[in-house]
Amino acid sequence: MxxxxxxxxxxxxxxxxxxxxxxxxxxxxxxxxxTPHPALPDTMASVFAELTSHFDWTDAVGATFPxxxxxxxxxxxxxxxxxxxxxxxxATFARASHCDVTVVNDADAAGVAEMEFGAGKGRGGVVMMIxxxxxxxxxxxxxxxxxxxxxxxxxxxxxxxxxxxxxxSVRQRLGLSWGKWAKRLDAYLLELERLLSPDLFILGGGxxxxxxxxxxxxxxxxEVVPAGLLNEAGIIGAAITAQQAAGTGTTVHTYSPAPxxxxxxxxxxxxx
Numbered sequence: 644m645x646x647x648x649x650x651x652x653x654x655x656x657x658x659x660x661x662x663x664x665x666x667x668x669x670x671x672x673x674x675x676x677x678t679p680h681p682a683l684p685d686t687m688a689s690v691f692a693e694l695t696s697h698f699d700w701t702d703a704v705g706a707t708f709p710x711x712x713x714x715x716x717x718x719x720x721x722x723x724x725x726x727x728x729x730x731x732x733x734a735t736f737a738r739a740s741h742c743d744v745t746v747v748n749d750a751d752a753a754g755v756a757e758m759e760f761g762a763g764k765g766r767g768g769v770v771m772m773i774x775x776x777x778x779x780x781x782x783x784x785x786x787x788x789x790x791x792x793x794x795x796x797x798x799x800x801x802x803x804x805x806x807x808x809x810x811x812s813v814r815q816r817l818g819l820s821w822g823k824w825a826k827r828l829d830a831y832l833l834e835l836e837r838l839l840s841p842d843l844f845i846l847g848g849g850x851x852x853x854x855x856x857x858x859x860x861x862x863x864x865x866e867v868v869p870a871g872l873l874n875e876a877g878i879i880g881a882a883i884t885a886q887q888a889a890g891t892g893t894t895v896h897t898y899s900p901a902p903x904x905x906x907x908x909x910x911x912x913x914x915x
Contacts, residue, residue, distance in 0.1 A: 645663070645664060645665065645886075646661045646662060646663050646664065646670055646882075647661070647662055647664055647703045647704070647705055647882040647883075647885045647886050648660070648661050648662070648695065648698060648700045648702075648703070648704045648705070648742075648882065649661075649662045649704075649705050649706075649877070649878035649879060649880070649881040649882035649885075650691065650694055650695075650704060650705070650706040650707070650878070650881060651706075651707045651749065651752070651877030651878045651881060652678070652687070652691075652706060652707050652708055652709065652749065653678060653707075653709060653722075653749065653776055653777055653877075654678060654682070654709055654722030654723065654776070654777030654778065654812075655677070655678055655776070655777050655812075656675050656676065656677055656678055657675070657676050657677075657678050657687070657690050657691065657694060658673050658674065658675035658676075658694075658878065659673060659674055659675075659694040659695070659697070659698065659878065660672065660673035660674065660698075660875075660878050661698060661700070661882075662878060662879050662882035662883075664882055664883055664886040666760075667756065667759060667760035667761075667872070667879050667883075669875060669878065669879075671698065673875070673878065674694060674697045674698070676690050676693060676694060678690070678723075681724045682722075682723040682724045682727075683724050683726060684724075684726060684727060684730055684735055687723070688735050688736055688738070688739035688740075689739065691706070691736045691739055691740055692739040692740045695740040695742055696740075700740075700742060701741065701742060702742060702743060703742070703743050703745075703885050703886070703888075703889065704736070704740065704742045704743065704744045704745070704885060705744075705745050705746075705747070705752070705880075705881035705882045705883070705884045705885030705886070705888075706732075706733075706736060706744055706745070706746050706747070706881050707746075707747060707748070707749035707752040707753075707877045707878075707880070707881045708732050708746050708747070708748065708749060709721060709722050709723055709748075709749045709777075709778065709780070710723065710727060710728075710732075710748065711748060711792040711794060712732065712746050712747060712748050712792065713792070715731050715732055715733030715734065715745075715746050716729065716730065716731050716732065716733075717729070717730050717732050718792075719794070721778055721794075721796075721797065721806075722777050722778050732746045733745065733746040743885075744885075745881075745884055745885040745888045747880070747881060747884045748780070748782075748791065748792050748794075749774065749780050749877055750772060750773075750774045750780025750781050750782045750793075750794075750796075751782045751789060751791055751792065751880070752876070752877050752880030752881045752883075752884060753772055753774050753780070753782065753847050753870070753872075753876035753877045753880050754770075754772035754782025754783075754784060754789060754845075754876075754880065755782075755789065755880040755883055755884060756872050756875075756876040756877070756879035756880035756883060757772055757845050757847065757870055757871060757872060757876055757880075758770070758772075758784055758787060758789075759879075759880075759883060760871070760872060760879065761845070761870055761871030761872040761876060762843075762845045762868045762869070762870055762871040763784065763843065763845055764871075766787075766842075766843055767786050767787065767842075768785075768786065768841075768842035768843070769783070769784070769785055769839060769840065769841040769842050769843075770783075770784040770841065770842065770843045770845065771783055771784075771835060771839065771841045771843070771844050771845070772784070772845045772847060772870070773796075773832075773844060773845065773846050773847065774847045774848045774876075774877075775809075775810060775811045775828075775846060775847070775848040775850050775851070776810065776811055776812065776848040776849060776850070777810065777811075777812045778796050778806040778810050778812070779795075779796030779805055779806035779809060779810050779831075780794075780796055781793045781794065781795040781796055781835075783795075783839070795835065796810070798831075798834065798835070800830065800831065800834060805831045805834075808827050808830075808831070809824070809827040809828045809830075809831045811848055811849065811850040813827075814850075821856040821857050821860070822860060824857065825856075825857040825860035825861065826860075828857060828861065829860065829861045829862055829863070832844060832861060832863050832865075832867070833862070833863060836863050836864065836865055840865075841865045842865055842866070843865060843866050843867075843868065844863065844865055844866070844867045844868070845868055845869075845870050846858065846867060846868070846869055846870060847869075847870030847872075847873070847874070847876050848870075848874065849873075849874045851869040851870045851873055851874070852873055852874070854869035
C-alpha cells in the first residue's frame, strides 16, 4: 500500500495523517496540533516537525498552506503572519522535518481531493470548491482541470472582503444564527455565480458536517452540495499532490499494517 503523509495547515489547527493515495483513505487516526500564534515560520515549522515525528515519518509529505503558493513559495498571508510572504514554505518545512515536502494552496488541495474521491468525482463543467473555516478558500475546476490559487474568499463585497462576512469563524465569533449566516453565505455564492456561472458548488470545512442547517437556505441556480470528504479533504489532497510530485524524485512511503500488538508496542511505518 503506497501512502503519503498529508498535513493540512489552517489558521486554527495543523492536522496530519498518512493517506492511501489510491483510495483516498486515511490509514491511521489523524493527529492535530493548534496552529501557533503568532503563526511565524519558525514556530510553524516546529509544529510541522512534531507532526511528522508523531508518525515516525521520514519520506514524502504533502502539505496545504493558507496562501497563494507558487513553486513552494508563499506569495500572500491572509490568516498567518506576513513574514511568510516570499518564504520558501516547502524548504522551510523540509529543513525542520528532514522529509521531502510538497506544498499546495489549502483550498486547491481540498478541491483536488473532492474531484478525485469526493463530491466532484466525475463532474464536468465549472466546479467551485469553497472551504469555510477561519477564512474562505476557493478552488476552481473547468472540466476537471484546476485553475490554481484563485483566492476568491478575498472578493470584495461592499467595503469588506467576503471572508470577513461569511467565514465560519465569523458565524462563531458573532454568534450568528444559521439563518443569518446562511444569508451572508448566500450573498457571497450569488456573487460568485454572477461572475463565473459555476455548475456546482462544493462546500467544505468543518462546518460542512452541519450542512443541513444552511444549504437548504441557499438560493443559487447552481447545485450546492457538502464536501464528501468533509474536513479530511485537505489532508487527502495534500497527499495526492505530493504523490503526483513523485516523478520529480519524491520518495513515497509503503505502509504495511502490522500484526496485532500490545498497547505498549508502537505501530511503525517502514520505507519501501
